Amino acid sequence: MVVVSRPMSDDVKRLDEAPLNLFHLRTVVLSGVGFFTDAYDLFIIGAALVLLKDQWHLGKEMVGLVGSTTLIANFVGAFLFGRLADLLGRKKFYVTVPVIMAVASLLTAFSPNIWWLLAFRFLLGVGIGGDYPLSAVMTSEYANVRDRGKLVGLVFSMQAVGLIAGPIVAITLLASGLPHGIVWRLMLGLGALPSCAVIYLRSKMPESPRYKAQVLGYSGSEERLSDSDGTLVNRPVVVTGKVTLRQFLTNPKMLLTLLGTAGTWFMFDYAYYGNSISTPQILKLVAPGANLLQTEAWTLIVFAVFAVPGYFLAVGFVDKIGHKRLQLIGFAVMGLAFLAMGVIPGVTTAVVPFLLFYGVSYFFSEFGPNTTTFILAAELYPTSVRTTGHGLSAGTAKVGAFIGVFVFPWLSSTLGLRGTLVITGVFSAVGFLLTFLLPEAANRSLDEVAGPEKVHGRSYVKQVPNRA
Secondary structure: OEEEEOOOOHHHHHHHHOOOOHHHHHHHHHHHHHHHHHHHHHHHHHHHHHHHHHHOOOOHHHHHHHHHHHHHHHHHHHHHHHHHHHHHOOHHHHHHHHHHHHHHHHHHHOOOOHHHHHHHHHHHHHHHHHHHHHHHHHHHHHOOOOOHHHHHHHHHHHHHHHHHHHHHHHHHHHHOOOOHHHHHHHHHHOOHHHHHHHHHHHHOOOOOHHHHHHOOOOOOOOOOOEOOOOOEOOEEEEEEEOOOHHHHHOOHHHHHHHHHHHHHHHHHHHHHHHHHOOHHHHHHHHOOOOOHHHHHHHHHHHHHHHHHHHHHHHHHHHHHHOHHHHHHHHHHHHHHHHHHHHHOOOHHHOHHHHHHHHHHHHHHHHOOHHHHHHHHOOOOOOHHHHHHHHHHHHHHHHHHHHHHHHHHHHHHHHOHHHHHHHHHHHHHHHHHHHHHHOOOOOOOOHHHHHOOOEEOOEEOEEEEOOOO
16 A cells, blocks of 8 residues: 655654753653663673573583574564564564563573473564564654764663673672572573563653654645645645565665665674673683683673773764774774684684783774664664665674574584684674765754655655645
8 A cells, every 4th residue: 555644744743853851861761771771681691601501511512512502583673673663663563572581581490401492582673673673763763863873872781781690690690699590590580570671661651752753654645735824735745654574675776775774784793792691601712710700701701801891982983983984994903803803813712912912902992893884774764664674684694693603613623713703803894885875864854864765666755736
């Protein structure tokens, strides 16, 4: 069905021009708590696996599978809820995904064996994946033009808090003297708390006004436009309709954008998650004599000193530097840092030099593609397919993350840590090149960035003639 709606509602125009206010802050907090949960749940498994491996006698293949199951499930959740949010509305699924995350986190803590743990981690991954397009797009569609990158970046920067919370919880529980069989269950189960905290508040959020404006004409009849005196006029108006998934995937412009957003995010997540979830194992290879408490402390130092400042500096400068330009800077430097660790002799056998290079790679991951891939995918697609595009991009990225986490144990034992890091640097270089496919979106309205909605070359713009 193709119908007619206004070119831009007054509400949407006011959103573009509005100054920062408390509603923006509320949106950021409610969406950001979801990303705190995402980060905590995704990264705490690295510490839990060190304990699980001994308790359940897991081989390398099973360690890789447990660490990566949630990531492959992210693809299912991101695509499923991204598509549903374009078809049925953002708000209802904005509330659904934290419910799934809370329930799944609790279930993982009570897993009786490895197979149930895999099943519950998969369910958790579906919820986390669904939160990516919903939190990003809800924030971008409420944001003003001037601060959109900052606001969406602030949502994603809550991942930094989750990164810090994971090692703190792990260190605290390990130092408590509790049995390891209880410690890992507490690590996983605590991920339910932040999700529970936002369910009610998200239910009170209004539907995205941009989405509401896009579906105004779904009654099936053309809207009669008139001036204040009631005279019908000639006016270009935007024709909107429910773009099918087939139309989306066969449209050349959208496919090129998808290659840019999904491709760069895939390359980044292979590099980032493959290392981040395996950080305790990486540090064990660098310092074989270190115990789990020491490696968790080093992990906390890297995250606190390098990653967290990178997140928040990205938020402060992304709209000034440019969303695309910051992504290019980040990919370039993080790639060089990975290559340096792999090529320079002695770096991977000395803790301090390794932590410095590893920290630089983290800083420019956050001050770069970890933030910008999330932002760009939320602003380069038309409203009718915005969560679909973001969901496909985020889901494809998590396939890259799944591969990175799953193959890391095998690569590190086959090629050694140095060879594994060189491959990570190559993935960063490919991400740098794919970024050139994307337009710059900073300080431009969502309608300007995405352009008029087209399907198979047909522009959704039509003239409404004068009628007596």
